[in-house]
Amino acid sequence: MREVFTNHTKALYPWMKNLSSRVYQYAFRNLGEAFKRFFKGLGKYPRFKKKGRSDSFTIDNCGKPIELNGWSHKLPFIGIVKTYEPIEATTKKITISRQAGDWYLSCSYEWNPTTTPKKTDVVGVDLGVKTLATLSDGKVFESVKSYRRFETKLSRMQYRNRNKEIGSANWRAAQLKIARLHIKVANIRKDALHKLTTYLAKNHGTVSIEDLNVSGMLRNHKLAKSIADQGFYEFRRQLGYKCQWYGSELVVVDRFFPSSKTCSHCGHVQDMPLNVRTYDCPECGLSIDRDLNASINLRDAVGLTVNACG
Numbered sequence: 393m394r395e396v397f398t399n400h401t402k403a404l405y406p407w408m409k410n411l412s413s414r415v416y417q418y419a420f421r422n423l424g425e426a427f428k429r430f431f432k433g434l435g436k437y438p439r440f441k442k443k444g445r446s447d448s449f450t451i452d453n454c455g456k457p458i459e460l461n462g463w464s465h466k467l468p469f470i471g472i473v474k475t476y477e478p479i480e481a482t483t484k485k486i487t488i489s490r491q492a493g494d495w496y497l498s499c500s501y502e503w504n505p506t507t508t509p510k511k512t513d514v515v516g517v518d519l520g521v522k523t524l525a526t527l528s529d530g531k532v533f534e535s536v537k538s539y540r541r542f543e544t545k546l547s548r549m550q551y552r553n554r555n556k557e558i559g560s561a562n563w564r565a566a567q568l569k570i571a572r573l574h575i576k577v578a579n580i581r582k583d584a585l586h587k588l589t590t591y592l593a594k595n596h597g598t599v600s601i602e603d604l605n606v607s608g609m610l611r612n613h614k615l616a617k618s619i620a621d622q623g624f625y626e627f628r629r630q631l632g633y634k635c636q637w638y639g640s641e642l643v644v645v646d647r648f649f650p651s652s653k654t655c656s657h658c659g660h661v662q663d664m665p666l667n668v669r670t671y672d673c674p675e676c677g678l679s680i681d682r683d684l685n686a687s688i689n690l691r692d693a694v695g696l697t698v699n700a701c702g
């Protein structure tokens with residue numbers, strides 16, 4: 393395969409000569425991995441790359457480590473590159489990718505996380521539609537609703553773009569603007585989620601969350617947009633690795649546990665339609681915010697049922 397590439401394909405595309413051979417080496421290595429996964433039944437048949445579509449490449453320093461320090465970096469084959477954020481890392485290889493006209497640098501490096509002192513033993517977290525998360529100690533993380541905030545702007549941009557000739561310079565410029573807005577929305581969402589999961593994992597010995605049936609909920613269209621907006625899957629993924637980093641335990645409560653329907657004071661169970669925001673218990677007279685009630689139940693469920701992970 394490599395011979396065919398070097399003797400045949402490379403000759404057809406003069407721009408390929410300008411690239412470092414290390415770039416091709418990683419491209420072939422990735423392709424090999426992709427085929428391995430495909431034959432094991434783990435992945436789909438590899439698809440062709442195309443210039444201009446999810447562009448990325450990987451380089452190394454021929455076995456020597458690459459030192460990244462500060463804002464300005466000397467990269468092998470490329471030369472000096474400046475970044476918007478300071479980086480401090482020693483790594484073996486770097487992947488450079490392009491997203492909506494911006495260039496990103498990513499690498500893996502060793503980092504030893506340390507267990508942090510915990511303020512609270514157990515915290516229950518209820519992920520909401522109205523709010524991002526409600527904690528059993530009463531703390532509330534407001535939802536950023538990043539997508540809805542920019543929804544009108546996005547659809548206006550898409551509408552204005554409707555008559556432009558596909559592939560023309562005007563069309564490309566407009567598409568780039570749209571892509572940038574999409575990334576901005578995603579970044580606002582990411583930031584809020586990272587702040588929440590870091591706070592939870594750093595300050596609590598055990599974090600108890602509900603195992604949400606996200607795909608089932610996404611089929612409910614009224615809820616779908618809010619849930620996609622809040623990124624429940626990503627929440628759980630981040631919490632998983634951050635709990636490992638900071639030495640806390642993640643407990644995932646069975647999805648059939650009636651966290652919203654149960655009174656957190658006396659255990660009475662009643663139906664709670666989504667539009668009812670307050671839990672009013674007819675048994676003990678407790679009147680409490682719906683999400684707070686659910687998060688207290690999740691906290692108290694730790695040690696009762698549950699399959700622990702992380």
Ligand SMILES: [Zn+2]
Nearest residue numbers: 655658673676
């Ligand atoms: Zn009650």
